[in-house]
Amino acid sequence: MKKNLLSLLFLSLFALSAFAQSRKITGTVIGADDGLALPGVSVKVQGTNVGTQTNAQGSYTLTVPQGAKALVFSYIGYTAKTVAIGNQSVINVKLSTDSKALTEVVVIGYGSGVQRKDAVGDIASVASKDLEDKPVANVLDALQGRVAGLSVLSSSGEPSSTPSINIHGLGSISSSNTPLIVMDGVPIDPGTLISLNPDDFESVTVLKDAASTSIYGSRASNGVLYITTKKGSVDKPASISVTSEYGISQIANTDYFNNFMNTAQFAAFEVATGVQTQAQVNATLATYNADTKWYKVYFKNNTGTYSNNFSVSGGSGKTTYFVSAGYFRQDGLAYRSLFNRYTFRANIATEVNKWMKFGVNMGGDYDERQTNPYGSNSLNRGLSVLAQPWYSPTGPDGNNYNFIPGLGLYHPQYLANNIQDNNNNIQFDPSAYLQITPIKGLTIKTQLGYDAFDFRESAVRLPSYIGSLNNGSDQEFFTRGVSKTFTNTAEYKFSVKSDNHFTALLGQEYTDQTNGAFNGITTGQTDDRLLLLSTGTLNKNASSSSSEYSYYSLFARADYDYKSRYFLEASIRNDKSSKFGINNQSATFYSVGATWKAKEENFLKNVSWLSDLTVRASTGTTGNSLFGNNYYQQLATVSTTPYNTGTGFVLAAAGDPDLTWEKQQMTDVGFSATFFNRIYLDASFYLRKTTAMLLQVPYAFTTGFASQVQNTGALQNKGVDIDLSFDLINRANAHKAYVTPHFIVNMNAQKITALFQGRNYWIPANTGTMWTIGQAITYIEPVWAGVNPTTGLPQWYLPDPNPDNVVNKTTNNGVTNTFNTTLQQNLGVPVTAWANGSFGLSAGYEGFSLDVLFNFVKGKYITNNDQYFSQNPTQFTGYNQEVTVLDYWKNPGDVTTFPKYGQQFTQFDSRLIQDASFMRLKNLTIGYSIPKSVLQRTKVIKGFTVFATGRDLLTFTKYKGIDPEVNSNIGLGNNPNTKNYSVGVKIGL
Structure with a gap:
């Protein structure tokens, strides 16, 4: 004791x-x-x-x-x-x-994600700061120029339009080239993006190579965009964010519109060419003496953009939440062009106990859309610049005419008021998951997600419309689409000793989609107050349609790393789909990849100028099943046709029981390096090989069918991505000063390596393009040889005997004055651009910030179909023309752009194929944040930032059409892109 x-x-x-x-x-x-x-x-x-x-x-x-x-x-x-x-x-x-740490964890396709530095794959992530507070409705526009290899083109100034996107060139000739879009683990339709609020997105991750995309199998050959919406956090106190923004829009580039003749020029031209005498012109000018710039009539100026967003996020105990509401409105420049959107989101997650979690993401959106229909070759907008300048859209009292005297057309505002097309869409994108961890390292997760919409279109013509007085019309169109995705995964992480780390993932997924639509129309309404289907007495008609498809998938992935230095990954997926023939409904896709942290090696550890070096490589397969909205091309089908007073049946499609996915093999080798702790370089080299393409193969009409969709042909894309940035100034502790320039570029080479039926080339009808083995998709047109200075006649080069040979203008086969389609030749001009990218900088000092981004595309060409109308006075006599037509042949010896009057000035030939390469000042944002020391006095406001943003402020291009950014091989009556100026304020509470 x-x-x-x-x-x-x-x-x-x-x-x-x-x-x-x-x-x-x-x-x-x-x-x-x-x-x-x-x-x-x-x-x-x-x-x-x-x-x-x-x-x-x-x-x-x-x-x-x-x-x-x-x-x-x-x-x-x-x-x-x-x-x-x-x-x-x-x-x-x-x-x-730490901006780099904030984007460290990236989604790699199912599972818990990995740190960016440890990812086996070519992955790029765009953070929320680059997505939010932009004066556009669609997040895709904010992605333009942000990721190497990602091409985003806005083809229209319509506020509700969806930009076109592709990754690493076009992987298919006739199927879709749009990436698979996944939001919080649930695939969504690209059209859904216009209904979503970009301010709700935490990040958009772009998966570009097989190591990151093969796990998505049959829908991933065009890459994957993975959207992560914002979440709350228990590690931070609750925060409230309020953002309000207002802006105006104008036509991005008016060069084309300002190149038309004024009244004096047009009057002189009419007399000089003999279309009218001087007396006739004088009489016309005595009645109509305006000098109208018609694009200023058909397009409004300084239209408004409004945006308001509110969110609250945080957490308590073991539950996190993010709740937001948003409002966005943008008026288009054309009449009856509008997008009005209301959004709501609630993301809630909770930890029930140590082994169970669940979460619910609720997204609901409502929008109203109006789109101007008068494009293409319509004088009511698309070709309105052809209107004679001496007519006036307004009367002596300054008010607009309803029907413009002399011109013979309705004022665009009157058309918009009397022929209305109002669309609205309800979008619902909920998802929920349950996650359990029964033993250490094992995570089992089940998730259900929806991508659903109800779209209604109401098209009416008022009975008071003077073009169809007392005969109104009402058309109601309704469509509903619902896509459901069920996903179950089991992920197990474990280590052997301390250096060997393993992750195994098993998964199952089921997706189905149903679409249904019905349409009704009546005419004969006589009262503007009664515009219903039931009040029409004439032309009663109704129709309906439906379609559906499904996928069933099994997949697995295994990851291994040794000492966090050597990383290996392999994945496999099997997809089965109702879209394909009974003999080929299933396909298996795989990938293997490796990453090496070379800087960790002893022979590089002491290299002071090399701060980091990571090397990666991967190869694998993916598929493409997006070949239009016809989900039954694998089936032999029939359709109905009227027969006497009954119904008859006719063969509609031959079907193909062997129809299956387009197949793609993707190989990627790349590295990321940091030099002197301030220069950051990421580069990758890729090779995409597409086989078994889904093509419409032509057949003789004697078979009963003009063509059939088959798996045939092959395509190759290869190229390089480069992403370079450096900290020119980085003094976080000295006035928070930083200057970070950056440069991004993708260079891509495309060629067709196989076609069908043993052909070396194929010319798709009415496209102006040509498919040739060994070449990219190219333009094919007669080759312009200029105006004969002696005779004033137009000339074209005679074609090469082999149509697939590229034209060589230095050694030709002679010329002809007679134009016809047999003169078509392979111009060797590719349809797709060979380079796209961006450059700019981010900078700041104290509370000031600056973000500048230029976007560019090189090697892009467009058929300028507008100039077929605007440089063709002999074909469109009496209509206004571009001033360039004044350079026409008059006397022997004249060297001119156009032939003598009486000859057709412009044909569909090589002159219309124009270089549409461009560079745009995509974004310019200046901001100022009030110091925290000042805000602390309020006891409430924790952040206060004011900012001004400009979008598409400058455009540099040689293209002579309306807009070079059109993602099409033809430009005709396009609704031009806009430049926007906006100011806003963001308040944190």
Whole structure:
């Protein structure tokens, strides 16, 4: 007993001695950017396991042992900070956000994701700061120029239009080239994006190579865009964000519109060419003496854009939440062009206990759309510039005419008011998941998601419309689409010893989609107040349609890394789909990839100028099943036709029981490197080989069918992605000054390697293009040889005997004055651009910020069909023309652009194939954030930023048409893109 008491006394004295040698340190940790308390920050004594965490108020208390030199403060998403202890008993710390750390974890297709630095695959992520607060409705526009290899082109100024996108060129000739779009694990239709609020997105991750896309199998040959919506956090206090923005829009480039003759020029031209006598022109000018720029009549100026967004996010206990509401409205430049959207989102997740979590993401949106229908070759907008300039759209009193005298056309505003087309869409995109962890390392997850919409179109013609007085019309069109995706995965992570790390993933997925539509129309309405189907007495008609398809998939992925230095990954997926023939409904896709952290090797560790070097390589297969909205091309089908007073049946399609996916083999080799801790370079080289393409193969009409969809032909794309940026200035602790220039480019070469029926080339009807083995898709037209200076006659080169040979203008077969389609020749001009990218910089000083982004496309060509109308006075006599037509032949010896009057000035020939390469100042944003020290006085406002943004402010191009960004091989009456100016404010509470 005495011995025990002595031992207890000894231990007590030792504890008292140890306590006397240690001391307490207290303090608070806040964010350097917003001044908010940071809960859950790790506070450790450097070199030991002694540590604690900050509480909900960001405060901590830590007993440090004698001899402790420094404390290390670390927090996810923030740069770790080491602070010397010295004689201090209170240590307060400000942690700065780490922009690179914030985007470290990326989605790789199912599973829990990986850190960006450890990913086996060519992956790029665009953060929320680059997606939100843009004066456009669609997130795709915000992605333009942000990712190497991702091409985004806006073909229309309609606010509700969806830009076209592709990754690494065109992987298919006739099927879709749009990437698979996945939001929070659920595939969605590209058209859904216009209904979503980009301010709700945390990031958009672009999966480009087989290592990252093969796990998505039959729908991933065009790459994958993975959208992650915002979530709450229990590590941060609740925050409220309010953003309001207002802007105006104008035509992005007016060069084409300003190149038409004014009244004096047009009058002189009419007389000079003998279309009218001087007396006739004088009589016309005595009645109509305006000088109208018609594009200013058919397009409005300074139309408004309004955007308001509200969100609250945070967490409590084990539950997180993010709730947002948004409103966006943009008026298009053309009459009856509008997009009006209301959005709501609620993302909630909770940890039920240590082994179970569940979450629900609810997205609901409603929008109203109006689109101007008068494009193409319509004088009511698309070709309105041909209107004679001497007519006026307004009367002597300054009011618009309903029907413009002399011109014989209705004023576009009158048309918009009397022939209305109102569309509205209800979008619903919910998803929910349940996740359990029954044993350490094993995560089982089940998820259900929907992508559903109801779209209604109401097209009416008022009975008071003077063009059809007392004969109104009403057409109602309704369509509903619902896509359901069920996904189940099991992921197991484990280690062998301390250096070998494994992850195994097994999954099953089922997707089905149903679409149904019906349409009704009546005419004969006589009262503007009674515009219903039931009030029409004439032309009653109704129709309906439906379609559906489904996928069933099994997939697996295995990952291994050794010492976090050598990474291996393999995936496999089997898809079965109702879209394909009974003999080929299933297909299996695979990928293998590796990553090597070369900088970790001993022979590179001491290379001071090389801060990081990671090498990656992968190969694998994917498929393409997107070949239009006809989901039954694999089946031999019939359709109905009227027969006497009954219904007859006719063969509609031959079908193909062997029809299956387009197949693609993708190989990618790349590296990322950092030099001097300030220069960042990522480069990758890829080869895409597409086989078994889904093509319409022509057949003799004697078979009963003109063509049939078959798997045939092959295509190849190869190229390089380069992403370069560097910290020219990076002084986070000195006035928060930074300047970061960046440059992104993709260079892609395309060629066709096989066609069908043993052909070396094929000319698809009415496209102006040609498919030739060994070449890219090229333009084919007669080749213009100029005007004969002696006779004033037009000339074209005689064609090469082999139509697939590329034209060589230096050695030709002679010329002819007679134009016909047999003169068509392979121009060797590719339809798709060979390079696209961007350059710019981000900069800041104190509270000021600047973001500049130029986007460019090189090697893009368009058939300028507009100039067939605007440079053709002998074909469109009496209509206004471009001033360039004044350069026509008059006397022997004249060297001119156009032949003598009486000859057709412009034919569909090589002159209309024009270089549409362009560069645009895509984004210019200037902002200022009020210092936190000033805002602290309010006790409420935690952040206050004002900003001004310009979009598409400058356009540089040689293209002579309306807009070079049109994603088509033909430009005709396009609704031009807009440039936008906007100002906004963002408040954090």
